[in-house]
Amino acid sequence: MPNFLAVDLGASNGRVLVGRWDGAKFELEQLHRFANGPVHILGHMYWDVLGLWSEIRTGLSKYASKYKEPPVSVGIDTWGVDFALLDRQGNLLGNPYHYRDPRTDGMPARLFNRVTAEKVFDTTGIQFMQINTLYQLFSMVEDNHPQLQAADKLLMMPDLLHYWLTGRKSGEYTIASTSQMLDCSRRDWATGMLDRVGIPTHILPDLVGPGTSLGRLLPEVAAETGLDGSVSVIATGSHDTASAVAAVPGLDPGCAYISSGTWSLMGLEICAPVLSAEAMRLNITNEGGVAGTIRLLKNIAGLWLLQECRRRWQRDGLDISWEELLALAAKASPLRSLVDPDCPDFLIPADMPAAIQSYCRKTGQPQPEAPGEVARCCLESLALKYRHVLGRLERLSGQKISTIRIVGGGCQNRLLSQLTADACGCKVVAGPVEATALGNVMVQAISGGYLESITAGRQAIAASIPQETFEPQPGNWEQALGRFGDLLETGATDRLTD
Template sequence: MAEVFAAVDLGASSGRVVTGRFGDGGLELAEVHRFPNEPVRCRGTLRWDIRSLYKGLTDGLRAAVERHGELSGIGIDTWAVDYGLLDASGTLLADPAHYRDTRTAAGVDRVHAVVPPARLYATTGIQFQPFNTVFQLAAEELAAVSSVVLIPDLLSYWLTGELGTERTNASTTGLLDPRTGEWSAELFGELGLRQDLFPPLRDPGVAAGSYEGCPVYTVGSHDTASAVVAVPAASDRFAYISCGTWSLVGLELDEPVLTEQARLANFTNERGVDGKIRFLRNVMGLWLLQEVQRELGLGLGYLLDAAARSAPGRSVVDATDPRFLPPGGMAARITAACRETGQPEPRDPGELARCVLDSLAVAYREAIADATRLSGHQVDAIHLVGGGARNELLCRLTAEACGVPVYAGPTEATAAGNLLVQARAAGALDGSLQDLRTLLRATHPPHPHHPE
């Protein structure tokens, strides 16, 4: 008998509930509900409208039950680093602050004054980003706070009444030791943080409680951790690009790489499902193209067609440059970056979009080359998963830039990985990560793009 699970997958601009039906040796995906994720500015701070997101996910779960009759499990994944603050009664003190809010600048200085960047990296293995949880907490007033609960764990808590901290997402905070998978007691002490500030750690693929009689399971609750589960690789000699608003580019390893060279190359060591390490670099991703599209008011298809007709490699900017992080004015910032580096400025929307896509392809090439050099792990294929897998021009440019085949898909990698981990936890599937990937590859084969 087929079993149906529901993946709650929240991204920076929208959330959705996707069901997965496991039967006849395959996985059938269906999006049953989608809802917006629209941050709000409150008293000068950019915040997530978390109650609206909770309503969206519960509406989606009802839609899933209406469609399938009964669910065998629920799992939640979201973006990383952000959190809610609970008081001693378990009440949320305020809507969670958004990682793009500027309040964290002071937190960076406070943390680095106590723990220098080199030692922080050697302890946690996390790439410097000004919005990392450790810096956000340093900018908070925590006197009235009983618990810090990461976003997917907060939503799971509201569903089940059970508190916990899922380990893959905990690893993004800048407070977890990647070698042990446990909190760094030394770091908590040096930063003046209580040891019990976060609820107890728990692994992906365990029971997290129940919602209206349906089991809730932990999954790779950092969305990239779930996406990497669904990389349909045939061997371990692969690199991945989880391509959405952000592009997470890297390798799956057995051990972290904590060298000074890795820190200077701005690589991160995040935990994955089954104790794997996601050794990766954050690249700004499709955010650049999304902002250009929004500013110009043009359709994505029009922009991509115009980009395909534009001259290749005319201008390339650094897609990891923090200047591209804030919303608004993206076209002007890209043009300024071209001018400052002595390159031709984009003259029309097609050249602007081509600059973005060429820049992403180059950033992917550099990240993969650096990852293989720093880890000693060689690759002969790149798997590009997530929404960017629909962008055939980006996939082709990436294959040409990297000189190895790019396999595109699945586009629904995050939801698929979420569902695979749930199904294994519930006993509907068994086996290793490679077994899960083999099942997915058979039912959702990726599309190859070979370098010319």
């Protein structure tokens, strides 16, 4: 039975998992889990990338201690946009900055003095967020940053870790697409645009596609971890969302996906980017996907609001479990109070329940009081935001969507899945929970010749995990959608100012 090692790094934690393939389905086992997060030093935010490297080696060592047979390969996926700079000898030029570091404040507007926003979108197809690699690098240009002046190579986070495993410097396509520095039509670096804003293009690595073998483990890594030196390193869909979408079973035309967690990423899998003025106005993004696809999607503040509410209640002495909270929400009055989950009021409030109550008061709605009422407000509002985004995706793509497939940790929230079906008038299929890790090992299996295609891989994943279907139930959703649309018009949070 061949085994594949997946390293899945998120903004708050990381994991090393083994994916076992029996010829018909996958089975996942978590070997090692560890914390991740920003390190604050002298007013800046960094990633502890050396600490992450140490944890990855620990996870690989745990595999070697438990299994006699070496894995076929290992692959790494991470969050998007962040990067490291290397000198001419391949050494790290300081810890990578965290995407929330304040150095990018005001940078999009300053960059647009050199190249228009329309030109940036027409070239890259990527939504405007100041955390993007483009604005991080431009801040270094504006600051005459010595690291940028000394840099010989830029590597996105998974590319850096693959380099340390193999000694090969490369840039995987899906993670590169999050940078807003890739020409989405040519699928190569947008060197002309980058030259105009002063970003040096000689530091950009050669691009490789998902499934590319980057070589074998370096002898020193094999010796340190106890793994066999024959283990290959595969560039998976190195952006975690690319791996998650690759693992969505039955993602055919007529289906949308939601990768659900703290953030919800709702989109379609298409063949070519959508670069219309309407797509730019709505701040829709065209990220690179596995197997030559484009992920036309919108970022939505997913379960963030409810997570922060629960954290505040716990801080105030109300320790309520998720099961208890959702049961209370299910009993609360429907469609009583609504909020826009993406309203700036909810980005980093000190007291999320109070921020929700204040929003409802300001918009002339009943104020939710009890935890069940607040939770119901959060979940119904999120379901209506899905409906709102779905309409725009349909209009931009020309597709009619009949099924929404939800993956990731949020798909375990059965109430949200049912509310999504009700609000959108679509069938909802929930699962897999471990979409990112499954997509990672699936791409490795295709690269190794164990699966023929992503279609075969998705069929194998469908056979590997339970899925639950939710059919839309009747309710007063059309009237609620009108009220919700009025809230969005007031806040205008779907436009370029996102």
